[in-house]
Amino acid sequence: MKKSLFTRFERVNTETNNRTFLPSGLNGKALDISLDDIPSRKEVRDAIPKHCFTRQTNRSLFYLSRTVVIQIFVVLIGLSIPLTKGMIPIWILYAILSGTTSMGLWVLAHECGHGAFSDNRKLETVVGYCLHSFLLVPYFSWQRSHAVHHAFTNHITDGETHVPVVISGDGKSEKKGGENEMESSLFFGKILYGFNQLFLHLILGWPAYLLLGKTGGPRYGTSNHFWPTAPFSKKLWPSIWAKKVWISDWGIGFMLLLLILWSINFGLNSMISLYLGPLIVVNIWLVIYTWLHHTDTDVPHLGASQFSYMRGAFLSIDRPYGRIFDFLHHSIGSTHAIHHIEPTVPHYHARLATRILKNKFPKVYLYNPTPIHKSLWHIATNCVAVKKDYAIDRYVWKQPYHSQS
Template identity: 20%
Template sequence: MHDTRISQLKKIIAPFEKTNTMSSIWQLINTLVPLIILWYAAYQTLSVSYWLTFPLLIVAAGFVIRTFIIFHDCCHQSFFKSRLANDILGTITGVLTVVPYEQWKLSHSIHHATSSNLDKRGVGDIWILTVDEYLSAPLWKRFAYRVYRNPFVMFGIGPIFVFLIQYRFNRKGARRKERLNTYLTNVLIVLLYAALIWAIGWQAFLLIQGPIFFISGFLGIWLFYVQHQFEDTYYENEDQWSYVKAAVEGSSYYKLPKPLQWVTGNIGFHHVHHLSPKVPNYYLEQAHNSTPPLQKATTITLATSLKSLRFRLWDEQGKRFISFKELNAFYRKAKSATESI
């Protein structure tokens, strides 16, 4: 896609950068009400059979993801016209998704501003090393990176560490507003969970909230991972980096079945979202369908997205992700070059 053409895309989708208050309120209703009903229904079925309970928990976890999308739009000030309304709702939905609003809003804005920029990695994104960086790294760093990129660690331990531990603490140098919001979120989570434990008992609470927390956390990390980790994605150094190219070529269109697309709040149209975060989630599909160039973005499906599990390192020469298995060829080449000197 030529630079001249791609630079016009933001202008084309500008009409979708608007908030519809009624659509936002309706989305709140059709997200939070089913979540509450599913949670209560799961509790009622505990006395019958956990085989009845668990399917409800899976569906409830999907609605937690949908709640997070509302939280996410609030962070971009795209859910309501009022900044105050976005901040209040963002904090409330942050409690429900155990994510501090101000802390995540900042790191996510940095992610948008630096996505696919090789010189500005490290905030709000997944740890990525290039082939050259990995080959020149000390043994301990290579080991740490392999552990980090292991699917069991990233999607199994990751949700527990990130949502349960990391988000409970402020980053170094956090401003007062951010620190207070993290404290408020933690206190409200404790109060909410204490009330539920008082009402139904700690065993029932863990049997319900535990799986919901883990499944929604796993799915959340998977969605974030897969929409930037595809084979021919876009990465460049600062001097060659383009915000628009990073959005359209560095973010995928995750084409999901309609029910999953609805539950995940259209976040599969990630290329549209990165191009313009001001587009509310309920307009992302329209923006995609109304803009032919955006329809040429890399499309992945449930089946093809599984291939991303083997992507580990960014090959700057080939402009693509490679696996650790493919790395062996690079290692032998580098070793031969060293020995010939």
């Protein structure tokens, strides 16, 4: 079986003139960018108006209040829906609605973690800690791992979240398993493989990342965002961060206690319908954003010699989420590139900064106009494994076997 699969792969690769990737809406643009094309961080900062770097506490609190008011309104709708089996389809629709609106809370907690919410650090920490604990996210643990994700965006070994498996990887610094994943893509076929990837990423992905470090960089081992010591890897939690992980757990523990009391006093069905169902949708949104904004069939991952902070940041992809989602989610998806370059820029300044980034640095700014649902399916079915281009120390997605016919 294995021999026949690789024979077929080599034959098709020859017939397609060794084209090893499928183009996306970016049309291969990211593959034409070299390290020398990337502007310095100072050049980018000089191009953006200084007021974009200012944090206005009252303005941030306004957006938080607006999101909370919207969520209260949605919850009131939920409280009017009967908890009966016949209403399960309506509760599914409610979970989609409530999870979509409450994703705005996640985004604002995310701004707190970056220092983009307020110059009042105590207020910022309290807001971020409470919001993320409410969403069962360990605040300081996530703050640390997310900072690593920003520092090493699309780095093949040191990156954090959505680091791909490598074909012929060395198994030490790179994530092995690329050959097996390519075979799986042929065994299942495009449709089944795509749905399997959507389920693994959107439903299981976020819990698996928090508990086992799945899709994290191989450098950090099997990490756990709730337990910073053995039997899990300690590499993601240096110095004081291990203590901060335990502090994060207090918020999670308190929230779990509230959920238990809710279930005891008002019924398990009430808790699942009004909280757990929407939380699953929030987690789906989170994975959609991180997956789509750092992955596409013609966006490479980088080895050490080709990597820099700015080059990794410029591999972030802005996408068209539309006015409604941008309104509810504070434009996190359509301003992701500037967020990775300057994560302390508040979301209410990010739209202007993004326009400047697009106009000032058009060669390296990445925007994929493909509709989100089409991009999601394209990535789920085609981003299977990468292979190293030794000449320039970068890792390019290979055409999956199921597309080579």
